[in-house]
Amino acid sequence: MNSEFDVIVVGGGIAGLTAGLVSARLGRRTLIHTSELLGGHLLSIEKIEGYPGHPDGIAGYELCPLAQGQAADAGAEFAMSRVEALSPEGGMWRLVTARGNYAARAVIVATGTELKELGVPGEMLLRGKGVSHCASCDAPLLSGKPVVAVGGGDSALQEALTLAEHASKVTVLHRGERSTAQQSFRERVAAHPRIELRPSTEVVEILGKDAVDGVRVRGLSGGGAGNGTGDLETAAVFVYIGLRPSSALLTDRVSLDSTGRIPVDAQMRTQLRGIFGAGTVRSGAAGRAVAAAGDGTAAAIAADRFLDDSAWPD
Ligand SMILES: Cc1cc2nc3c(=O)[nH]c(=O)nc-3n(C[C@H](O)[C@H](O)[C@H](O)COP(=O)(O)OP(=O)(O)OC[C@H]3O[C@@H](n4cnc5c(N)ncnc54)[C@H](O)[C@@H]3O)c2cc1C
Structure with missing residues (x-):
């Protein structure tokens, strides 16, 4: 695989899948990178509630493959590996993974959240055993x-x-x-x-x-x-005692908010040129699937404009 893309989306939850779909539909060579099965948290939810068009709810295992297929049909490519680091290099962003390095001028960070642990005796020992x-x-x-x-x-x-x-x-x-x-x-x-x-x-x-x-x-x-x-x-x-944002990729590069999330403006732009945030990892996220999908859309449109627009503000 040629490892240079217009847009790389980090995270294959609903925010990342939607960002990848919209970016590919805009004609950008787009890669969605994810560390787990595509779908993020939604994949394991039996009945996703409050998602428009599904008045009786929809199972994550139905919605997520549909979103994945739609992004693939639009031309998005996929890579299953965790992005370990992100750094600027020659006007691009370089992403480091265990399976090699990738580069893009625009990166959408849609890495979501992880469920917190209780931190009590027995929890780690019995993980997967109840x-x-x-x-x-x-x-x-x-x-x-x-x-x-x-x-x-x-x-x-x-x-x-x-x-x-x-x-x-x-x-x-x-x-x-x-x-x-x-x-x-x-x-x-x-x-x-x-x-x-x-x-x-x-x-x-x-x-x-x-x-x-x-x-x-x-x-x-x-x-x-x-x-x-x-x-x-x-x-x-x-x-289910709360969520910890997966913002480690940007910890050393931007000032995270008090919850550890990535600050963005209304177009999902971070403080870093060419880096966008989307979904529950971004500051002020609504915490609902449809909002994460909306963020992915906004971030993909902003990334497309960024790639077009030589007058993009510094
Ligand atoms: C138990 C539960 C029930 C819920 N029920 C509902 C509901 O009924 N209705 C509703 O609207 N919302 C619900 N939500 C909220 C919904 O799940 C979230 O709003 C939505 O999943 C956010 O999507 P996301 O793409 O931002 O993040 P996530 O779903 O967290 O996906 C992020 C993805 O990024 C990947 N990733 C993280 N770091 C990296 C990295 N460094 N490199 C590569 N990949 C990475 C992760 O593996 C993951 O696949 C529920 C949440 C939970 C926990």
Whole structure:
């Protein structure tokens, strides 16, 4: 593969796939680089909600391959490797990966986020043995068993609803006094006979030898759960306690905002000439799939103008 492109998109989530689609449709030789299966977080979501045109939701495993195929049909190329570094060289940006180096005049960083870990004993040891971030992948294996979801936001409650389709009981543990999720998720969870919300509760250890068989929890001071520690039987623990932006590529080159995200203007331009940000890695991102796709569109159009426009401001 010739390793020089007009536009390189880093990240194959919905922001990156859309940026690649739009850039290729604009006639730019475009490469989408991604470190994992194309689709990012959406790929593992059983029912993506709030995506226009899909009033009953759509599964990530349906939407993501469609977006990938659409970008490929438009002419976008793909490379499956993690971009390790980004540096300016001779009027281009050089990208370093384990499979070789690539260059482009415009780069769209759409590297998204990673789910945070709890950081408690047992978590790393039992990862893949009951500790999971993917409800749709693992829920069918847990039919008729009790499971725990950790977190009080949209992701935790949405995934609790997916888990409840298979598990005998889903206990949602969260540290806050009340859930911060959207009202529709809170209402559906409250009405669900197999989901129990336990606020003011934190997980202090994940228990089990070869597989998860429980969690040790502590009630937080001031919460209804009291201050005691106790064990809860569970076959799996699903962790949704927040997101960490994957902005390492630009850490040394731009001032990230207080959440670690990349500041951009309305056209998705960063402080660096020829570098654009899109999706949940950019400052002020709305955190919804359709917004990430919109960012990808805006970034691709801005990159196209940048490549055309000799009068592009410094
Ligand atoms: C559990 C959960 C449920 C959700 N449900 C919904 C929903 O119902 N509706 C909705 O609208 N939104 C939902 N969201 C939010 C939605 O997933 C995000 O808004 C969307 O995925 C953001 O897309 P993105 O492309 O910006 O980032 P991501 O999806 O995070 O994709 C980023 C991609 O970049 C890759 N990458 C990272 N670093 C590098 C690198 N250095 N080199 C190469 N590749 C790299 C990653 O591997 C990943 O594939 C949910 C999120 C979660 C976590």
